[in-house]
Amino acid sequence: MGFTRNTFASAALGAVMAVGAASIGATPAKAVDWIMASGYPESNFHTQNIMEFIEDVKESTSINIELSPNDTLIKLDAIKTALQRGQIPIGEIRLGVYGNEDPMYILAGLPFIAATYSEAWMLKDIQKGYFDEIFAEQGLKILYYTPWPGQGFYTKFPVTSVEDFSGKKLRIYSTATQQMGEMLGFDATILPFAEIPQAFSTGLIEALFTSPQTGIDIQAWDNTSDFTYAGAIFSKNAVVVGQSYFDALSPEDQAGLLAAAEAAELRGWEMSAATTAAQIKTLQENGMTTATAPAPVIEKMKEIGGAMMETWRKDASPEAQAVLDRYLALQ
Template identity: 40%
Template sequence: KLWKAQKPVITELLAEEGLMPLFSVPWPAQGLYTNGEIKTVEDLSGLRFRAYNAQLEEFAAAAGAAPVQIEAVDIPQAFSTGQVEAMITSPSTGADSKAWDFLTHYSPINAWVPKNIVLVNARVFDRLPEDQQQAVLDAAAEAETRGWEMSKKEAEEKTQVMKDNGITVVEPSAELVEGLQKIGDQMLETWDANASDAAKKILEDYRAM
């Protein structure tokens, strides 16, 4: 639903750069990795938390954790040396970094769903014959549908890989979900105060769906 709300605004912004979005495919939803089960947001307090962007720094601070900038390639060493003690990332990154070597628990909190967008030069696209344009759009629609299905399958498969290698997969408790929702509401309020009218329209359209 969010991509449906975003697409018109993103399409307009990209058009200003001479680009056109063909389709978008998500990463698997982001989950919480820790040593030991996290039952409430308060359990994150004081932990050194991997943060790779401003939003994660804001989240970590709201949870009482200490944000630490760590790139994906450095995850194993950072955990092994105690630089970080918790992170939010996809099951793909968790499995690829062999999280079972340095962590014990994974909780699929579905914090957010990052997306990749495949673009085309708008001028080049416009020069194509109409039948070729339609063929490209049809292929893009099929790729988007297939990509979302593949992302869901990827999440299931990589979660199973972690489970098979000793990671304890725990569904988030009601208390944890409630605490995360409160942080999300706080972050959304901050975002709304600084967002452009176009960005605010995305949220309005999303909520109306």
């Protein structure tokens, strides 16, 4: 998948050293109890990574985090607002949901802009300073980022050409993927993850563009028969803490939390990269036909990605455009 521990050995070494330093320097402190909201079930690798992160935090700090996954505390799309209001200390968000706030949120969601894990990692690093600033203005701090696996089409028919998409009702998850879907010929609708099964049952949607992980989470085989993998997009989630909650921690706990987050970021990217083949196999075991998108579909998506990038520039600030230019210069 283009993302291995060897590829990012320096990042791994930094994470290990940071964890070790935090552990050595940590001193007993008053226990801090936090609740955390996330939007996905425990079977999801994002949630599994969060649970490991929580264990690392517990071992190296005085912070105890109680996780409420799968929208059980707060719906996924409302978690960022709850964090800004101080209702919860920490939560997981999906960056692509917030394209109406700033175009930077959807840059990684443009098809074939960052089409491999290595490219997505580089884009993440270049975006980091920009995101740090806008989240700081909202009283928030991003602890780490984790990418979704590459994306594909869940349909009730084999995909042989772009014409197969014409007029079909597609669920997507962001303004960027909505635009892509419409340019491919779909009737594209943004819907929250939790509403997908009901939308199928009522006929609101008849296809999805999303990751193998999401397809398993919602048992896509109940409503579709074919999965056509395109790669194309490695959108990201982020684990975010309220700045006031972070500032209230002791210096030792702050260091331990950041060290655990650094380790979780690297682990999450590795988990994402490792999961695609296994999850496609799971789709097959549940009766779905899987295939790689045919060349005409890939070429059309690349063409759409280039057009969307130019549209993105028109809405982006000079500072945001500078982030994209720096990324493209390193390609």
